Amino acid sequence: MLDKDMREPLFDFLDEYFDKIRIIEEKVILKSRADVLGVIEGAITGFEIKSDSDTYERLPAQIKDYDKYCDYSYLVIGKSHAAHAAEHIPDYWGLICISEEGCNEAENDISQSERESSRIKVEVIRNAALCPKVKLANQFQLLWRNELSQLLAMNHLPKCTGKNKKEISKLLIEKVDNDLLREQFTELLFERDYNIFNEGSDSSDEKVTTFRKTKTGVRAKKKPAKKAVRKAPRPVGVKNVITGRRRKTTRKRSVK
Numbered sequence: 001m002l003d004k005d006m007r008e009p010l011f012d013f014l015d016e017y018f019d020k021i022r023i024i025e026e027k028v029i030l031k032s033r034a035d036v037l038g039v040i041e042g043a044i045t046g047f048e049i050k051s052d053s054d055t056y057e058r059l060p061a062q063i064k065d066y067d068k069y070c071d072y073s074y075l076v077i078g079k080s081h082a083a084h085a086a087e088h089i090p091d092y093w094g095l096i097c098i099s100e101e102g103c104n105e106a107e108n109d110i111s112q113s114e115r116e117s118s119r120i121k122v123e124v125i126r127n128a129a130l131c132p133k134v135k136l137a138n139q140f141q142l143l144w145r146n147e148l149s150q151l152l153a154m155n156h157l158p159k160c161t162g163k164n165k166k167e168i169s170k171l172l173i174e175k176v177d178n179d180l181l182r183e184q185f186t187e188l189l190f191e192r193d194y195n196i197f198n199e200g201s202d203s204s205d206e207k208v209t210t211f212r213k214t215k216t217g218v219r220a221k222k223k224p225a226k227k228a229v230r231k232a233p234r235p236v237g238v239k240n241v242i243t244g245r246r247r248k249t250t251r252k253r254s255v256k
Helices: 003-017 059-069 136-142 145-154 165-175 178-191 194-198 204-215
Strands: 022-029 032-040 043-050 072-077 094-099 115-117 120-126 238-243 246-251
Touching (some): 003 043, 003 094, 003 120, 043 059, 043 178, 136 165, 145 165
Parallel strands (some): 043 072, 072 094
Antiparallel strands (some): 022 032, 115 120, 238 246
């Protein structure tokens, strides 16, 4: 299966698997681009998709970035990767397989949670464990400046008007219990309203479409920038006087 064919079955499965989840697609995390980030209560879960046409060439570098950003991570694979995918990920990563026929034909002792629709199966081959390398400071990069200000107010801390996002994040992590912070910041992500960028649109469907395009990296065309005209340097000690079409130059007299 191709990446585009795997996403909708994955999203349907996640909606049923988790009580509450918000999905963010194609989000840049450090030096990688996460295929899917799932915001759940108190945690960020990452999903890296490897379709039947993908290789593992970039996976080691992607794992390093997911580990710093996500509390839990899953490798989502097509059936062709089922036999050897587990060899390429850490023990705390989970494994999900999506295919038309199903991935675990033997159905041995592997625990499964599957959803079948139009012959497409989603199987959890291995559940993810909590990542030991995740950093809350990296996760806070998901928040907007006004959301960080809300966190300060929620925890009775000063506004920190002159500080940047990195400094505010550091203050919050030092002053507030981190487990409480995770609950608060994921709740802010649940409540975020992206429609503020589309207030001029009358159609709700158009707003959703615009949001998805932004998340998948489609950008509006920019107008070509005007070329800057570079002026010739003025000669030292010479003053230019322009009258009509004539240019007269007068030299400054040196004072003896």
